[in-house]
Amino acid sequence: MTKKKKSKSKHKKNKKSMSIPPPHPKSLPKNTCIIRDDGNEILMYAEYKVTYEPMERYPLEIHDKIVELHEQIYDDPESAIPKLLELRERYPTLPVLCNYLTMAYGNNNEIEKTKFWIKKTYQLFPDYLFAKTNLAHLYLTSGQIEKIEKIFDGKWDLKFLYPDRDVFHITEVTAFYVFMADFHLYKGELPEAKDCLNLLVKLDPEHPQIPRLQKIFDFKKTPMEKLKNLIFKKLKDD
Numbered sequence: 018m019t020k021k022k023k024s025k026s027k028h029k030k031n032k033k034s035m036s037i038p039p040p041h042p043k044s045l046p047k048n049t050c051i052i053r054d055d056g057n058e059i060l061m062y063a064e065y066k067v068t069y070e071p072m073e074r075y076p077l078e079i080h081d082k083i084v085e086l087h088e089q090i091y092d093d094p095e096s097a098i099p100k101l102l103e104l105r106e107r108y109p110t111l112p113v114l115c116n117y118l119t120m121a122y123g124n125n126n127e128i129e130k131t132k133f134w135i136k137k138t139y140q141l142f143p144d145y146l147f148a149k150t151n152l153a154h155l156y157l158t159s160g161q162i163e164k165i166e167k168i169f170d171g172k173w174d175l176k177f178l179y180p181d182r183d184v185f186h187i188t189e190v191t192a193f194y195v196f197m198a199d200f201h202l203y204k205g206e207l208p209e210a211k212d213c214l215n216l217l218v219k220l221d222p223e224h225p226q227i228p229r230l231q232k233i234f235d236f237k238k239t240p241m242e243k244l245k246n247l248i249f250k251k252l253k254d255d
Contacts, residue, residue: 065176065183067220072186073113079104083113090117094125112142119151139168146178146189150196157196157203165200173197191217195226202233210234 075083082104089097098121105114115138122131135155139148149168156164172178175185175193194213201210214230221227 065185067187067190068184069187072184075111075113076108079108083117086117090121091124094121097121098125112138112145112148115141116145116147116151146175147192149178150192153196154199157199160203162203187221191221191224191226194220195224195230198230207234 082100086097086100086104089100098118101114101118101121105111105118108114115134119131119134119138122134132155135148135151138145139152142148153165153168156162156168169178175190176182179185194217198210198213198217201207201213210230211234214227214234217224217227217230
């Protein structure tokens with residue numbers, strides 16, 4: 018499981034959005050993005066925009082508190098945890114609080130509680146993207162590929178996961194493609210993993226997971242079983 022690290026990247030204010038082109042067919046797993054129309058299979062292409070501006074809307078009375086806690090889960094996770102638990106009791110329908118609890122426990126090295134909140138968040142909010150990526154990473158560390166495919170319903174692109182959305186936040190996109198890079202690496206699909214890494218570099222060159230992924234590519238000539246062990250070790254240790 019990838020431990021969440023605070024990104025020091027600063028998104029420029031004039032960088033409000035970026036258009037993501039349709040994925041190349043060769044970069045998609047078999048049977049991905051197939052829509053059946055009267056028995057005929059049609060390969061669909063998707064395009065969406067990535068925004069660097071805030072998208073989530075919180076109740077006004079706790080907006081500033083959530084912004085403050087976002088900093089604290091990295092700087093002082095132990096102090097953030099009881100505050101998040103208290104807010105969670107008052108606002109049980111806000112998935113961001115569950116996600117922050119996952120991150121806070123992870124940054125505080127409380128592994129079992131981190132796993133609990135990963136599973137709890139997905140149980141409560143199965144359509145929440147961060148719930149999907151966190152649980153998928155957890156399954157990846159134990160090689161439970163069939164469960165990962167169920168989480169994403171065989172749809173390996175954001176637009177196909179959320180067809181009614183045309184805009185995604187930068188943190189959603191990077192979380193998705195960090196996972197996809199690890200997923201492709203696990204399956205030995207190095208070109209596809211490299212495509213994910215290149216996209217991450219383009220979107221957020223200071224993302225904290227980029228150095229980890231680049232180090233893995235330094236071992237691209239390593240036998241696949243050894244490479245998988247390396248990926249698992251980095252996912253668990255980072």
